[in-house]
Amino acid sequence: MKTRVLSLCAAMTLLVAPLLVADEIPRTPSGKPDFSGNYDVSSLTPLERDPRFGDRMYLTEEEAEAIADGTAAANARDLEVRESNRGVIAGLSDEGFRGVGGYNLFWLDRGTSAFKVDGKYRTSVITDPPNGRLPARTEAGQARFDTLPPFSYENTGTAWWLDNGDDPYDGPESLTLGNRCVFHQGSTMPVGPRAYNNLKTIVQTDTHVVILIEWMHWARIVRLGAEHIPEDYRSYAGDSVGRWEGDTLVIETRNLLGDWGFHRKGAHVVERLSFQDENNLFYEYTVNDPEFTAPYSGSLPWPRTDDRLYEFACQEGNYSMGNTLRGARYLEQQYDENYER
Numbered sequence: 001m002k003t004r005v006l007s008l009c010a011a012m013t014l015l016v017a018p019l020l021v022a023d024e025i026p027r028t029p030s031g032k033p034d035f036s037g038n039y040d041v042s043s044l045t046p047l048e049r050d051p052r053f054g055d056r057m058y059l060t061e062e063e064a065e066a067i068a069d070g071t072a073a074a075n076a077r078d079l080e081v082r083e084s085n086r087g088v089i090a091g092l093s094d095e096g097f098r099g100v101g102g103y104n105l106f107w108l109d110r111g112t113s114a115f116k117v118d119g120k121y122r123t124s125v126i127t128d129p130p131n132g133r134l135p136a137r138t139e140a141g142q143a144r145f146d147t148l149p150p151f152s153y154e155n156t157g158t159a160w161w162l163d164n165g166d167d168p169y170d171g172p173e174s175l176t177l178g179n180r181c182v183f184h185q186g187s188t189m190p191v192g193p194r195a196y197n198n199l200k201t202i203v204q205t206d207t208h209v210v211i212l213i214e215w216m217h218w219a220r221i222v223r224l225g226a227e228h229i230p231e232d233y234r235s236y237a238g239d240s241v242g243r244w245e246g247d248t249l250v251i252e253t254r255n256l257l258g259d260w261g262f263h264r265k266g267a268h269v270v271e272r273l274s275f276q277d278e279n280n281l282f283y284e285y286t287v288n289d290p291e292f293t294a295p296y297s298g299s300l301p302w303p304r305t306d307d308r309l310y311e312f313a314c315q316e317g318n319y320s321m322g323n324t325l326r327g328a329r330y331l332e333q334q335y336d337e338n339y340e341r
Helices: 002-024 061-078 139-147 319-340
Strands: 037-040 126-128 199-204 208-213 218-224 239-245 248-254 268-275 280-288 296-303
Touching: none
Parallel strands: 037 296, 218 239
Antiparallel strands: 037 199, 126 296, 199 208, 208 218, 239 248, 248 268, 268 280, 280 296
C-alpha cells in the first residue's frame, strides 16, 4: 500500500510540475506568456559543430572549461598594454593595407562560455543534420552563393579591379548590405550568437511581437494571427506571422528578398520561442531553403539581461563606406596616370 501511495504521489508530482512552471512564467493581462525584455545570446558555441566532435551534441565539462579558459587567456593577451612606440600597425605599409578593422578584442563580445541546454554544454547551435553542420548547397544554390560579393577585398594598394573588369567599388550599391549598414541576416533571422551586438529586445502586445535586433538596429515586426502578404511583396527579413501553440510562440517567415543574403527568395523559416524558466527563453528554428539539399534546424537559450540596448548608429556614423569609395577613386586615378605614362 505504501508503494502505491508513493507511486501515486510521484505521478501527481509529474502532472503538477508543468502546471507550476506555467503558473510561474510572466504573463500579459490577456494570459499569454510575456516575453518582453532584453536578452543577450552571446556564446562561444559555434553555429556549426567542429568536425572532430562528429555527431556528439554535447561537450564534456573539461572540454567546455578548456574552451572558456582558452578564450579568456586569448582576450587577456590581446588587451595587454603595449609600448606606445611599437611602430606601425601590422599590415600597414607603403604598398597597401590589409585591414585595421577591429584591431583587438575590445571591439568584440563573443561571450565567455558555451551555452548549456539540459545542463550540458552544446557543441553547436545546429542540431539537425545530426553532424551539427549546414547541409550542402544544391548546384544552383552554390552557383548563386559564389556570386555574392565578399564583405571585404584584399587591399593591394592598386586599382586591381580595373585589370579584370570588376566593379566592387563603383558606388554604395556595389558594397554589401553589411558594409552599407542596412541589414545583417545572420543576427536577424534565424537568430544565433555573433561576434558582437548580440542583444535582442522584445516588445509585445496582443496583436504584435517586435524583436529588435541590436546589429543594424533592425526591428522584426511579427503579426499575430494574421495571414501572409502576397509573395510579390518582399523584404530583407521577409514577412513574419506568429501564432500561439499553448505557451509557445511560433513564427513563420517567408517572402525573403534574398538577392544579397545567405538565404534565397524561396526560403521558409519557422521559429519557436518559449520560456526555459521564468527569466530565460528557449529559441528553436528550422530553415527550409531550396538552395540547400535538406532543411536544417538549430536551438539556443536566450538569457535575460539587465543590459540596455542602445542605438546602433552604424549608418549615421558610417564614414568608412565613404572613405572606401574615396580611396577607390584615388587608386583609379593613380592607375589612369600610370597607364598614360
